[in-house]
Amino acid sequence: EHSGKMIADLNHIMAGGVSAQALFRGGNELPLGPKTDIRFGDVLRLTGPDAALSSVAKQLGGHIILPTMKSEVLYLALAMLIGYLVGIITITISGIPFAFGTSAGVIMAGVFVSYFRSCNPEFGGPVHEGARSFLQDFGLNTFVAVLSANVGSKVIAALGGDTIFWLAGIGTVAALLPPLIAFLVGIKVFGLNSVISDGAATGARNSTPGLNAIMEESNSSIAAVPYPVAYALTTVLALIGGYFSMILQ
Template sequence: MFLAISIGYLIGGIKFRGFALGPVTGSLFAGILIGQFAHVPVSGTAKSFLFLLFLFGIGYSVGPQFLQALKRDGMKPVLLAVIVCVSGLLTAIVVAKILGLDPGFSAGLLSGALTESPAMGTATEAINALPIPEADRARFVAHIAVADAVCYVFGAVGVILFCSAVGPRLLGIDLAAEALKLEQELGISRKAPGVESAWHMFEMRAYRIAEGAPIVGLSLRAAEERSPELRLFVQRIRRNGAILEAEPDLVIEPGDVVAVSGRREVLVNVLEARAEEVEDRQLLDIPVSIADVLVTRPDLGGRSIDDVTKEEWTRSVYLRSISRGGQEIPIAPGIRVERGDILRLVGPESQVSRAAERVGVVVAPTTATDFFVLGLAIFLGGLVGVLVTIPIGDMRISLSTSVGTLLAGLLVGHLRTRFPLFGRIPDAAVSLMTALGLAAFVAMTGLHAGPVFVSAIAEAGIGLLFGGMIVTLVPMIIGLYAGRYLLRMNPILLLGGLAGAQTMTAGMAAVQDRSGSTVAVLGYTPAVPIGHILLTTWGTVIVGIMA
């Protein structure tokens, strides 16, 4: 297994014209290859253990944004994801029935063509629960890996090309022009390469106030309010050799040396033309803090950055970055802050601490994992998955331990936005759970399928490959036109949402590359958690329907 993972990461890292299989699919191919030469016993318990860890980690990661995505103006990408995922399931069922595929091939067709490897796990669990001979179960499970390997390559390449090239052509749009238009609507200022955005750069400099300067005789509060959009703040004043701490009512006098904080571009372009900059290390020796803060306060959710900066507690505090669902999103006055976002704040230590209290809680690095919550959540999620059944026609399909564990991860992740110290798991641990858990599970699936790979390919025929192409493209086309003409989405957000619905980060990256803008991530982040949940669940559904 470990050899398959090692080789899989090597294969997955090889790029051809910007495309790479990725470590998960690489591990699948490596497992199949090794399985051609040696019979490797695969433990079902080990596979389940690793897969459940992966599912909990995925749910835990997207949980803070999932419920918020259902409430905010990201509802359109959410509906788009539902349309794409449901049409993908229906297309896979129709293709599988036309080709006469067994439950294993059908599940692999779905997981590969829709680029959602976790569906292999839910399908495997569903097959193992079927009342059929053990030999048939083993054969169907092996067929999942075979079909996934056949269909995944076009599935990944197809999504990338559709989102970045085919989709824009069908819509008749210029990606770069549309991205620039959306940036202007949101207030994003595009800068030349190598130049930092004003929203990201914070500096502090000292300036001598000349006789007759416009701010002489004004209080600090009045001076700062002359141009509030510039967000320049006085931190200290040197007067007659003494250093005075900034007080709102302190009056500025000629000859004062003021320590001013602000965006670098503003300091350079505005103040340097009006005041003499001086070197005063002692005056500028102010403790500066950088903190990642999880947004938990409900009164901030849905407010624009421009609106939030008008709050008194934001004085001297600057926003360096916003992370949403693990993706960094662009910063501009019109971008809205949502609960579950992680804001990177920079400014004087005391001001950042005060602002953090009004935003939520500081995400301090931790090395301790709350194994009590981790173990209990997976147990309860799995128990719910066994007990809950969903009626589909004449059948009743179990939710499955896999989907139950995924939902448990979502719940724990969401609860962290309300109770930040609940169920804490370090980012590195979550990354290990998701990366190693899925890669190892898929590698073991490949090892199991290796001995029957050639014969299974011969049994499925070339129709499996072309069927996979249909399953990849049909939901993308339906989603494209539904998103544009039914949901009336902005085309850039639409293309980002299509990539999110297919959980294909590389598709979003291709849109960003072609458009020269990162703004497509605003459509991707609300759609991707929905895609993960539905596509993973479809593994159980398609097995129940095709069995």
């Protein structure tokens, strides 16, 4: 009924202290102004008294989602389970085993769930913002801690003489140059949006913290769209490269 109208046309509906703060379409935040048009499936973030918000949501034909202290963990557990099962699937082609790995599978499941939720905030049930932030930070810190515990002793044992300087130099170049080249190729050659190109480059580096930083700085989750594709491709290529390295040795 209201699809195609502008925000200014809804002033008579958004009364009682209700004001529009943001508009999301397909998970992406759009510039909000009096002439911004709304379409079916858009997510409108409003502030105001609960009673007035309920009235506005009813008149707009939408569903109101209020901040809550509850968190639905069933969808989270199912997404992790599906990602884990996808990650352990191994397909052998010409004697070469291909698999995403459990970590990549769970990450991709999380990316897809996040994208669907950005399009429909009701997807996945209620989630308390504090709980979501805690899980995100705790998971990232745990990942870094476990990784450091597994490889830290080996790195220290390998550092001797001038090895540390070579390692630091090669590591810096290997960490910065490939994603920079990929980013520039994306925007210069393929004409991609800088955020999308950055998301793809981050996925190629398998850097979830980098993806989080991009989404935080851009105030958009669009970088998560190319992330799993690049993540999966580079994971497969790394497996193939490792396989041929073992053959050559």
